[in-house]
Amino acid sequence: MDGRFLVGLIGANIGTSMSPALHEREAGRHGVRYLYQLIDPTLLGLDGRDIGELITAARRLGFRGLNITHPYKQDVVKHLDELSPEAALLGAVNTVLFDGERATGHNTDRYGFAQGLARRLPDVATGHVVQVGAGGAGAAVASAIAGTGTRLLTLADLDSDRANRLARAIMRSSGTTVEVIAPADVSGRLRQADGLVNATPLGMEGHPGMPVPADHLRPEMWVADVIYRPLETELIRAARHRGCRVADGGGMVVYQAAASFRLFTGLTPDEERMYADFEAL
Ligand code: NAD
Numbered sequence: 001m002d003g004r005f006l007v008g009l010i011g012a013n014i015g016t017s018m019s020p021a022l023h024e025r026e027a028g029r030h031g032v033r034y035l036y037q038l039i040d041p042t043l044l045g046l047d048g049r050d051i052g053e054l055i056t057a058a059r060r061l062g063f064r065g066l067n068i069t070h071p072y073k074q075d076v077v078k079h080l081d082e083l084s085p086e087a088a089l090l091g092a093v094n095t096v097l098f099d100g101e102r103a104t105g106h107n108t109d110r111y112g113f114a115q116g117l118a119r120r121l122p123d124v125a126t127g128h129v130v131q132v133g134a135g136g137a138g139a140a141v142a143s144a145i146a147g148t149g150t151r152l153l154t155l156a157d158l159d160s161d162r163a164n165r166l167a168r169a170i171m172r173s174s175g176t177t178v179e180v181i182a183p184a185d186v187s188g189r190l191r192q193a194d195g196l197v198n199a200t201p202l203g204m205e206g207h208p209g210m211p212v213p214a215d216h217l218r219p220e221m222w223v224a225d226v227i228y229r230p231l232e233t234e235l236i237r238a239a240r241h242r243g244c245r246v247a248d249g250g251g252m253v254v255y256q257a258a259a260s261f262r263l264f265t266g267l268t269p270d271e272e273r274m275y276a277d278f279e280a281l
Helices: 019-029 048-060 075-079 085-090 109-120 136-147 160-173 183-189 234-241 250-265 271-280
Strands: 004-010 033-039 065-068 095-099 102-106 128-132 152-156 177-181 195-198 222-225 245-247
Touching: 004 019, 004 048, 004 250, 019 033, 019 250, 019 271, 048 075, 048 095, 065 250, 075 102, 085 102, 085 109, 085 136, 085 160, 095 250, 109 136, 109 222, 109 245, 109 250, 128 136, 128 183, 136 152, 136 160, 152 160, 152 183, 160 177, 177 183, 222 234, 234 245, 250 271
Parallel strands: 004 033, 004 065, 128 152, 128 195, 152 177, 195 222, 222 245
Antiparallel strands: 065 095, 095 102
16 A cells, blocks of 8 residues: 555435545545545436446545445445455445455444444443334444443334344344334333433434433433434433433444544544544534
């Protein structure tokens, strides 16, 4: 590697992504030349079926790697030569690394959520956690939660097949028991829970609302959200108001970016500095 890195992000509606700034600022401080290119297939007149073509093209054009985001994290898997153990477990890839002819898929979202939670809520109890949302982000969250030694993870998603698939994957790979419940039953399960995580789009720009009524949040609980636009979702605001300890979605963004930067460059990012960048953006 000659100290020049061409990388990119493939996803839909990524025009306002913070990833270029997060990566390029950190690269600048390491004294390497780094270009982070946004590639939105929908703007190129392409769709999900063409993701394999884009991966091949990027490799041939000399990209070091790619980040992959919604809605391609699962579709990309079949176009790769190899998967890291985490990407294989989650069935989802957010980072592709090229090495000659080979493309390897990684998943840094799990690390992102785990680090974000540890930074904002160090030492909170995670014996029983309730999680709403079992999609792409939800899979990474559930795996990260299980990694904290959680005894019981209660999982709810409007798509119960999705929730059951994720529950099986987590139980195969950890000592955590995962129970799947209907979204309507979440409020009742909060009575005994240590914490609640929102991994649905509810609360993001264009998706107002929150996954549970505010009056079911107990002050002893912690509450985390994966949404970062806005950083203060209705859920985070309500939880803070009721006295809960909270973690917004910013940590996951910053730490997944830092882990991808490390994969692309082999350099050790300064995660606190990247966090400060995120807060300033
Ligand atoms: P996704 O579409 O893959 O999954 C969302 C899941 O939520 C779906 O399975 C859906 O059925 C479920 N759901 C929706 N409304 C629900 C409800 N009311 N009750 C129960 N389940 C419900 O989406 P995703 O890629 O997982 O993204 C989810 C959110 O996470 C988005 O807002 C995205 O911006 C955010 N996200 C944040 C980060 C980060 O770094 N902080 C990373 C990835 C995604």
